[in-house]
Amino acid sequence: MLIGEVARRSGVSARMLRHYESLGLVRPTGRTTGGYREYADTDIQRIFHVESLRTLGLSLRQIGQVLDDPGFTPSDLIGDLIQETEHRLAREQELLKRLRAVDATEPTGWEGALRIVELLRGLSSPSAARRQQAILAPRSDLPAPVLAQAVLTETDPHVAGALRWALARAGTDAVANLAPGLASSDVEVRRRAVQMLAEIPGDESAEILTDALADPDPHARGRAALALGARGRPESIPALIAVIVTGVNDVEAAEVLGALARDPELAAPIQEALAAELTAPSADHAVRMRLVQALAEMPDALALTLLRGLAADADRTVARTAAALAALIEKRAADGA
Structure with missing residues (x-):
């Protein structure tokens, strides 16, 4: 079967088939008397193997190793692929979180959007001092959605304290932005949400805190009860x-x-x-x-x-x-x- 027919039937372009050949992935078994590439049934089967492995995220180099090594153990490579995919998803989730945070602040221009991006970069720093510096930097427009997300995930007590201070100054949006934390599957996030809501006076935060009285975690439930009882x-x-x-x-x-x-x-x-x-x-x-x-x-x-x-x-x-x-x-x- 000539390269044009193989390309039509397999869905792999003739250009890509030539690239596979240059890499030694799929070499046509023979040539016609005119010098054209001629693919046998085994060659076509190997093409489909290559394409199937590509759908798993393998590089062409990895595919060559898999197909040419009779002693290859799939579990080793699959484990590496899982780890690489998890890292990629984590990066994409972080990007998605940043985009949503910027969108939630409804910036009116690029200058405002870039300020939010700068804040998000500071809040995602591995350095607690850098995160705290980002919160306390002179600015008058710290957005409640960004601060609420940060306070729910912050583990350093000093940074968390600065976030709570900044969030309290952000206005009434704080309660609405903290409320989703009570529904988190992460018990630590729910505890932080209850702690922050307990520090915000008013009927709005009290109404939200009543939901935490049914929390399965006794610490979150108890902290909500103490705050509501005091009111x-x-x-x-x-x-x-x-x-x-x-x-x-x-x-x-x-x-x-x-x-x-x-x-x-x-x-x-x-x-x-x-x-x-x-x-x-x-x-x-x-x-x-x-x-x-x-x-x-x-x-x-x-x-x-x-x-x-x-x-x-x-x-x-x-x-x-x-x-x-x-x-x-x-x-x-x-x-x-």
Whole structure:
């Protein structure tokens, strides 16, 4: 079969077939009496092998090694190709992220776009000092979308602090740009989003933080509960009690819960929730002790109701602690009277 017919049937141009021949990848088996290249069936099969391997991203040099080495092990080369592809995708994802960040700022001219590119370059530096310098450089138009993306992924505490400061100055867009972080599959990103939203006052950030009360991560969930409880939001009550149960920031959670319980409308549901946890079959000694100690932060009437009921508890340590706290509260009330 002559080169023109091979090109037509294979979809590989005659020019590329000649290039393959020059590289020794596919050499036609014979020549016609007129000196034209003549390809045998095995040559055509090799052409299709070359094209198939090219679709995997192999270079022509690599393809030659694969086809000419009978002892070739595919797994080694495939592993290299996977790594190269991952690196290429990472570079393209970084480029896509930069383009989206620039687009989100809606620059009105190239000067503004180039300032954003300069900021993005600084924020992507491996040097924490360089990243911090990029944030603190004199400029009045740091875009909230860029800052929000950076604060959600920053690991250096000093740079993160500078980002939070800059984002707080960026205006009301900060909340909207941080909100997607709560849906991230990366737990660290969700924790950073909650931390930043907790530092932004106002109803808008509080409404967004309520979504974090259902976060599967207890740290993110607990931080959101503390922030919302401090703002007087009753939906934080179950999560605050869960914080006390788990023992992470339980003292702070008890203080916030005690402040909420001073609202007459919230005192009864808080008392019921604490009583349920104290008598729950799953509550071990350590959990019940934390709950008893948390009662010291509650309003006197609420605390005494539960503490007196625990004075005869089967767990003698719990009973003694409850009795001692009850006596202390009663004495404090008497001295105040």
